[in-house]
């Protein structure tokens with residue numbers, strides 16, 4: 001599939017790193033680097049504007065390396081970019097580590113996964129079908 005994109009950033013378009021990558025890395029588009037203190041969050045602009053086909057969304061997801069090594073993650077993961085959104089794609093990053101982290105211009109801060117989604121209508125009923133799980137949830141089958 002192809003997706004219309006405007007690139008107002010100073011970086012190349014996001015691309016898939018390998019043949020089977022699900023996500024394309026998103027780069028911070030900054031005029032100067034940003035320091036994120038522990039527990040601080042910020043919206044990092046990407047300079048990218050999308051026109052997704054209806055029935056598709058773009059998910060803004062964390063990068064595992066940044067999360068595991070630096071404690072930097074996407075606060076609202078996965079962020080949802082709607083097909084009718086015409087603004088700049090932003091990445092809400094939070095620093096969950098105990099040390100300050102500097103976001104440099106061009107740094108790969110998150111990844112974008114393009115996904116199909118359904119749009120459902122509600123069928124308002126008085127009763128739902130019975131199942132063996134019933135209302136059990138939130139660890140009802142044990143935690144191990």
Ligand SMILES: O=c1ccn([C@H]2C[C@H](O)[C@@H](COP(=O)(O)OP(=O)(O)OP(=O)(O)O)O2)c(=O)[nH]1
Pocket residue numbers: 060076078079080081082083085088089090091092
């Ligand atoms: O990580 C994100 C999440 C959202 N958006 C943009 C695209 C999305 O279509 C729009 C609205 O996002 P969302 O529906 O999650 O936000 P909201 O808090 O419900 O705001 P709104 O009232 O604008 O829908 O913001 C991003 O650029 N990055």
